Amino acid sequence: MNLRDSRAVFAKELQAENLHVWRADRHVLKGVGFVLPLGECLKVSGPNGAGKTTLLRTLCGLIFPEEGRVLADGEDVRADLRAFHASLMYLGHEAPLKADLTARENLRYWIGVRRALPAQALDGALARVGAGAWCDRLVRTLSAGQRRRVALAGLALMFTPLWLLDEPTTNLDTEGQRVAGELMAEQLARGGAIVVAAHQELPDAVRGARVLELAA
Amino acid sequence: MRSAGLSAPASSVAVAAGPVSRDAAASAPALTAACLAVSRDLALAFRRRGQLVQPLAFFVLVTLLFPLAVSPELARLRSIAPGVLWVAALLASLLALEFLFRDDAQDGTLEQYALSGQSLTWLMFAKTLAHWLLTGLPLSIVAPFAALSLGVGPAALPGILAAMVVGTVTLSLIGAIAAALTLGMKRSGVLLALLTLPLSLPVLICGARATELAVSGNAYLAPLELLAALAVLAVTLAPLAAAAAVRISLE
Numbered sequence: 001m002n003l004r005d006s007r008a009v010f011a012k013e014l015q016a017e018n019l020h021v022w023r024a025d026r027h028v029l030k031g032v033g034f035v036l037p038l039g040e041c042l043k044v045s046g047p048n049g050a051g052k053t054t055l056l057r058t059l060c061g062l063i064f065p066e067e068g069r070v071l072a073d074g075e076d077v078r079a080d081l082r083a084f085h086a087s088l089m090y091l092g093h094e095a096p097l098k099a100d101l102t103a104r105e106n107l108r109y110w111i112g113v114r115r116a117l118p119a120q121a122l123d124g125a126l127a128r129v130g131a132g133a134w135c136d137r138l139v140r141t142l143s144a145g146q147r148r149r150v151a152l153a154g155l156a157l158m159f160t161p162l163w164l165l166d167e168p169t170t171n172l173d174t175e176g177q178r179v180a181g182e183l184m185a186e187q188l189a190r191g192g193a194i195v196v197a198a199h200q201e202l203p204d205a206v207r208g209a210r211v212l213e214l215a216a
Numbered sequence: 217m218r219s220a221g222l223s224a225p226a227s228s229v230a231v232a233a234g235p236v237s238r239d240a241a242a243s244a245p246a247l248t249a250a251c252l253a254v255s256r257d258l259a260l261a262f263r264r265r266g267q268l269v270q271p272l273a274f275f276v277l278v279t280l281l282f283p284l285a286v287s288p289e290l291a292r293l294r295s296i297a298p299g300v301l302w303v304a305a306l307l308a309s310l311l312a313l314e315f316l317f318r319d320d321a322q323d324g325t326l327e328q329y330a331l332s333g334q335s336l337t338w339l340m341f342a343k344t345l346a347h348w349l350l351t352g353l354p355l356s357i358v359a360p361f362a363a364l365s366l367g368v369g370p371a372a373l374p375g376i377l378a379a380m381v382v383g384t385v386t387l388s389l390i391g392a393i394a395a396a397l398t399l400g401m402k403r404s405g406v407l408l409a410l411l412t413l414p415l416s417l418p419v420l421i422c423g424a425r426a427t428e429l430a431v432s433g434n435a436y437l438a439p440l441e442l443l444a445a446l447a448v449l450a451v452t453l454a455p456l457a458a459a460a461a462v463r464i465s466l467e
Binding site for chain 2: 060061063064086092098099100114116117
C-alpha cells in the first residue's frame, strides 16, 4: 500500500460540506461549505476571530468538525487521513522554525520529513526567496519577514495538490510578497489548489481568487 | 510520488531548483523521516547543552547526598545503593521530560509532524528515541560511577549498566505519554510526576532488584529479562498513546 501516492486521494476537488465547529462554548464555524476544484484559489476572509484559522485547521484534519465533512474527490478525508495529509501542505501563521537551527537546517529537517530533498533543490528554494545570503544564520537572529521567507522556501519545495496558507504574506516586504504571489501562481498553473486565509489583498498573481467571507 | 496528483504541466513549470524530476519530489521513506526527526533533536540539544547536563548533574548530586545523610559507612551505603540509584534515575529522567514535546508544540513542529503524511506514532517513537539517547543513555553511563562512590565493587558495574540501559528505555517511553498528555497545560511539572511515577513502579522494582543482585554478586538475569519485557511492551504501546495524546492537544 503506497499511502503517499497523492493521486489516490486527490485529483479533482476539495469540498467542505456544512462545517460546524465549536471552540469551547463558542460556535465558530456555522455551516461553512464550498467546492474548490484543483487549479483554483479560494481566499477566506473575515474580521479577526471570524474563524479563518479554525477553518483551515478543520480542512486539514487537525480539528474534527462537530457537524459536516471535508471531502476530497467526494470521499470523506477522515477515511484515510494520512494519505490526505500527504497530499496537502499547511502553513500556519507562525513558521514552524527552530530558533537554534539555521534557516537551511530548518528546511532540511522540516521538508525532509516529507519528501526526498536533494541539496540543489534546497539551495534553489532558498535562492528563490532571496535567502541565499543569510540561510546559514541561526533563525533566532532573523527578522519576522526573513522567517516568513524561509517558510515560503518550504512551500516552494512542496508540490502537493493542496496548499492551505494562513496569512502567507504577513511581515513580507514588496519583494517577498511578489515571490509569494509567484509561488501561488505556479501552484495554480501546475493544477494545484490553494486555500488562503488573508485579510489583506492577495498578491496580483492570484487576484482572481474566489472569496469565502466568514462573519464574526 | 509527490507530484503525481497534479496535471501534466507539473514537471514543466519552472521551479527555482531547475527542472524538478518526479523522483526529486518523491516522498521521504519512513526511515529517512525518523532519522531526520532524531538528528534534529540531537542537533538542537547540542546547541543547548545546559538542558543536557542538568539531569545528569541532578542525578550525581542526589546520589552524593546519601553518604552525607545516611552514613559514610561503606557496608550500609552498599546495601542502599540499588534503591538510591534507581530513585535518583527516576527523578532525573522526570526533570528532562518537560522539554520533550514542549518546544515542538509551541513552534508548530508537532503540527507539521501530524500533517506530514508519515505515521505520527512512528515519529513519536523517533522523538522518544532521541530523548533516550540524550537522557537515558548518559544516565546509564554515569550510574556505574555513582555506584562506585556508594561502595559498590567493580564486579557489579556491568550488571548496573545493563539494568540502567534497559530500564531507562521504558522510563523515556512512559514519560513520553505523560509529556504528550500534559501538552495543553502551562505548568505541567507536578502533574507530569504524578502521571509518570505510578506507571514507573514496575521498572523501579525490577531495576532495583537486578541491581541489588548484581551488587551482592548473584545472577541478575531474571529481573533484567523482566525489565526487557517491560521495555518491549513500552516500545510497542507508548508511541501509539503518545501520538493519540499529541493529536488531542493539537485540536
